[in-house]
Amino acid sequence: MTDRELVDLAFTMLERSYVPYSHFPVGAALLCADGTIFTGCNVENSAYGSTICAERTALVKAVSEGHRDDFVKLAVVGNSTDYCWPCGACRQMLYEFAPDLTVLVARKDREFVRLPLHELLPHGFGPKSLN
Ligand code: THU
Numbered sequence: 487m488t489d490r491e492l493v494d495l496a497f498t499m500l501e502r503s504y505v506p507y508s509h510f511p512v513g514a515a516l517l518c519a520d521g522t523i524f525t526g527c528n529v530e531n532s533a534y535g536s537t538i539c540a541e542r543t544a545l546v547k548a549v550s551e552g553h554r555d556d557f558v559k560l561a562v563v564g565n566s567t568d569y570c571w572p573c574g575a576c577r578q579m580l581y582e583f584a585p586d587l588t589v590l591v592a593r594k595d596r597e598f599v600r601l602p603l604h605e606l607l608p609h610g611f612g613p614k615s616l617n
Contacts, residue, residue, distance in 0.1 A: 492515050497596065499525050499526065511565055526541060526547060528540045541560060562589065562590070568593060588602060589603050
């Protein structure tokens, strides 16, 4: 699975987004070492704070299906002129399982940048921090 393919797969998730409040669809695709891919979209709620982001949807799908320590690459995409940077909560949730995860962040023209999660969340708090 190339970076381009993972980004394009994340774009297919935009149509699944439930975004009646923000009208800002986000798609995600999370690649595991064995090739399994978990996709996600944002799912909003009339109690706005109950909204879940696309990246966390993909992540909780993966963890609930038994994947935990084999995450390789995540693509996150939006319909915005700027890159669809993951929010702080998503960075934190991803850091728990994969501080070295490669993150592909795309904008609506499908251009993307590639960077490690630990650059998005430097000095992150993780499981080792509790020792
Ligand atoms: N959103 C995501 O899905 N991922 C992010 O990392 C940033 C924000 C969603 C949440 C909400 O449904 C919409 O984008 C606007 O904030």
